[in-house]
Amino acid sequence: MRAIDIFNCGIAALSMLAASGSAIDARAQAGHMNHNTGDNTGAGKRIELGTSVAVDASGRLWAASKEADGDAQYVVLQASDDGGGTWSAPRRVQQQPEPVAADGENRPKLAFGTQGELYISYTKPLAKPYTGEIRFVRSLDGGKTFLPPVTVHANRDEITHRFDAMLVDRSGRIYIAWIDKRDGIAAAAHKGKYAGAALYYAVSEDKGASFRGDYKIADHSCECCRIALALGPDGNPVAMWRHVFAPNMRDHAMAELRPDGKAGPLARASFDNWRIDACPHHGPSLAFGDDGIRHQVWFSMRDGDGGIFYASATPGGKPGPERRLGAANAEHADVAVAGKRVALAWKQFDGASTAIFGKASNDGGATWEDMELARTAGASDQPHLLTTPAGIVLAWRTQAEGIRIVPVKGGQ
Incomplete structure (x- = not known):
């Protein structure tokens, strides 16, 4: 994500929080947001640590991140055969450099096909602020070689196509979802009103050789929060995102994605009634157990008090009790499930x-x-939980320690 995006959205969020009488001190919150982006030096220098980690069928760990060589940017790939104890040297997956978003809520994504294919999606920022393209790179030989990157969406206007999320279903279909501003721009051209952005997705059934879509999931999503994707009980991907409910409540919604482009009906997933005309840069996380139980975490404000929350829901959608996680400045929670084992971070x-x-x-x-x-004294990425053959682990990249893999032990 570009520095200008975080600065502008962060200032807007602070202005709205101050105007609404929030108990959060504006100066502390500004520092809090600055720390989210990996800058806790006070010097304004951005350290892009956005990294995705995934495990293949053999148990090998892979990590996708960004490398900057002067003005040239690349997506780079690393692998570990010892559970994250050591990593291979970063290897570029593109032959030609291009801008890559790798910070905050936006980072390269990594997934595997059913026959060892390796897929990477990422957002390519364009020259105009807040604009981008969703790019896709694939390897059909287990990461040895990569085909040239392609743009996933059919719409090629210089507008927002950003904050991609990727998932491969059990049959090998690739789903990529993103935040898209085409509908807001179209409404503005006719002097109409349009809250937020929209969510779109595309599907590939030929191992990424082609994508069909620009299928709309929903109008009126929040503009800068990550999208959570997880396989639902029936094997279809389910998306969860921060939605703008009328008149301006930034709660969460979810919908099932289907290969024919007919997304399922929108269902509300949180009921905090947070009214703010800005994006908080805190997307949700979502996971389903083998029993169909839905587990979700999210950030919200309630009566001027911010925090992150966890809840579960039955396969029929009946919600369980909510649980608040951490202190008031807790942020960027993740959830993972393995059988009856559930982990939050x-x-x-x-x-x-x-x-x-x-x-x-x-x-x-x-x-x-x-x-x-885990703990670090320097800049750091957001935490990510990963289900591996050895159990659930935390994947966390820090400036001082690099990519760390920490087993999540315990549980009652």
């Missing part, structure tokens, strides 16, 4: 260092054990 800054705290449950979320998973 989030980031928290205490003024001197950043810690990743977590909760683990061995009974589907009925009881929990608290833990501190």
Whole structure:
């Protein structure tokens, strides 16, 4: 994500929070947002640490991130055969450089096909502020060689196509979703009103050789929050995102994505009624258990008090009790499920260092054990939970320690 995006959206968010009488101190929140972007030096220098980690069928770990060589930018790939103890040297997946978003809520994404194919999606920022293209690179030989990148969406206007999310279903179909501003621009051209952006997706059934789509999921999404994608109980991807409900409530919604482009009906996933005319840069996370139970985490404001929350829901959609996670400055939570085991992780800054705290449950979320998973004194990426053959692990990149893989142990 570009510095101008975070600065403008962050200032807008602070202005609205101050206007609404929020108890959050504006100066502290500004520092909090600055720390989110990987800059805790106060010097304004941006350190882009956005990294995705995934595990292939053999248990090998792979990491996709950004490399900058002067003005030239690339997506780079690393691998680890010892559970993250050591990593191979970064290897570029494009032959020609191009801009790459790799920070905050936006980073290269990594997934695997059913026959060992390796897929990477990323947002390519364009010259005009807040604009971009969703790019896709694939390897059909297990990461040895890569085909040239392609643009996923048919619309090629210089507008927002950003914040991509990617998932491969059990049959090998590739789904890529993104935030898109074409409908807002069209409404403005006719002097109409349009809140936020829209969500679109595309599907490939030929291992990424082609994509069909620009299928709309919903109008009126938040503009700068990541999209969560997870396989639902029936095997179809389910998207969860921050939505703009009328008149201007930034709560969360979800919908099932289908290969024919007919997305399922929108369902509301959180009911905080947070009214703010700005994007908070805190997207949700979503996971489903083998029993069909839905597990979700999200950030919101309630009565001027911000925080992150966890809840589950039955396969029929009946929600369970909500649980608040961490302190008031907790941020960017993630969730992962493996059988009856559920893990949560989030980031928290205490003024001197950043810690990743977590909760683990061995009974589907009925009881929990608290833990501190990792800590660093410097800049850091957001935490990501990953289900591996060895169990659920935390993948966290920091400026000082690099890519760290931490087993999530415990649980009651």
